[in-house]
Amino acid sequence: MVALLKKLVQEKSEERVKISLKTLLHLARPAANLSLHRSGIQSLQSGGYLSRFKGRGMEFDEARLYQPGDDIRSIDWRVTARTGKTYTKLYREERERPVFISVDYRSAMQFATRGVFKSVQAAKLAALLAWVAQNKGDRVGGQIFSDNACLELKPQNGKHAVLRLFNALVNFNFAPQQDFTLEQIISRLNQHTRPGSLVYIVSDFRGFNQKVGNHLIQLARHCDVVLILIYDPLEQHLPAKGRYRFTDEEKDVVIDTNDHQRISQYQHKFVQRQHELEDLSRQLNIKFMQCSTIEDPVQVLR
Numbered sequence: 001m002v003a004l005l006k007k008l009v010q011e012k013s014e015e016r017v018k019i020s021l022k023t024l025l026h027l028a029r030p031a032a033n034l035s036l037h038r039s040g041i042q043s044l045q046s047g048g049y050l051s052r053f054k055g056r057g058m059e060f061d062e063a064r065l066y067q068p069g070d071d072i073r074s075i076d077w078r079v080t081a082r083t084g085k086t087y088t089k090l091y092r093e094e095r096e097r098p099v100f101i102s103v104d105y106r107s108a109m110q111f112a113t114r115g116v117f118k119s120v121q122a123a124k125l126a127a128l129l130a131w132v133a134q135n136k137g138d139r140v141g142g143q144i145f146s147d148n149a150c151l152e153l154k155p156q157n158g159k160h161a162v163l164r165l166f167n168a169l170v171n172f173n174f175a176p177q178q179d180f181t182l183e184q185i186i187s188r189l190n191q192h193t194r195p196g197s198l199v200y201i202v203s204d205f206r207g208f209n210q211k212v213g214n215h216l217i218q219l220a221r222h223c224d225v226v227l228i229l230i231y232d233p234l235e236q237h238l239p240a241k242g243r244y245r246f247t248d249e250e251k252d253v254v255i256d257t258n259d260h261q262r263i264s265q266y267q268h269k270f271v272q273r274q275h276e277l278e279d280l281s282r283q284l285n286i287k288f289m290q291c292s293t294i295e296d297p298v299q300v301l302r
Helices: 002-017 021-026 077-083 118-135 159-170 182-192 210-219 260-284 297-301
Strands: 058-065 087-093 098-104 139-144 150-156 196-201 225-231 244-248 252-256 289-290
Touching: 002 118, 002 159, 021 159, 058 118, 058 244, 077 087, 098 118, 098 150, 098 182, 098 289, 118 159, 118 196, 118 210, 118 225, 118 289, 118 297, 139 159, 139 182, 150 159, 182 196, 210 260, 225 260, 244 289, 289 297
Parallel strands: 098 139, 098 196, 196 225, 225 289
Antiparallel strands: 058 087, 139 150, 244 252
16 A cells, blocks of 8 residues: 555656656546637738638639639739639638647756646646647647757647647657757748648747747738747746755756845746737737646636
C-alpha cells in the first residue's frame, strides 16, 4: 500500500512538469461541452475580396472559359495570357474548417511556481481545442515550437489528426534546427495557414515586439486568430519578501525580493507584454484570453 501511494504521488508530481498522452486523451469528455471560438473577422480570399462562405475558406478547383456574368475579379490572368482566351477561376467551398493550434514549448514555458508548468497548461488547452474541432468535423493541425526547433502539422480530418498532434505534444524532442525567435515563429504561421483557418496561439509571448505584432496583423487579415496568454501567478503578483531558489535541475538561481528594482522590472515586463497583447487584440478585433498555471483550462475556455 505504501509503495502504491508513493507511485501515485510520483505520477501526480510528474504530471505537473510533463504532459502525458493519457492526460490529453482524458480531456475528450470535458471538451464535449465546449465550442470553438467564432470571431467577426471576415477572411479574405486571394484577390482581395470577401468570401461568401464565412470561415470555411475556398479552394481552387479549375479554370474554365469566361462566360457572361462571371465576376471579372475571378479572371485567371496567367491562363488568359498563356492561351490568349479569357479564363475564370472556379473555387469549391471547403466543408471542414482548418483549425491550426500553435503551442509554445520554449524553455521559458518549462516553469511554474504553482500549479503545472506553463508548457503543460498549453498542451492541455491545445488538446481541448483539438477535441472540440474534431467533434465539430473540422480539420485539425498545428505548430509546436521550442527555442531551436519547430514542427508544423497540416490540418487533416478525423481522430487520427488529433492523435498525431497529441503524439507530437508528448514526444516533442526534435534535433535542433536553428535558433527561433517569436517573430520567426509567427512568420511561419503566415506561410503554413490557409485563408479561412481558425488559428489559436498558446504561448507566454516572451519576445513580443512590434515585428511580431505586424506578423499577427498580417495573419488576422485572412484567418480568425485567438491569442491565449499562459502565465505564472508570480508574473502577475510580486512574491512576499524573502529569498527564493529556482532551478532547472542544471542551474540554480536565488532571487532576493528585497531587491525592489529587479523585481519591479520583472513584473513591469509582464504587465507591458499583457497590455500590448490586449491593445493589439482590440485593434484587430480578435479574441484574447489568459490562463494561469493554477487555473482549470476547461473553465477558461468555457
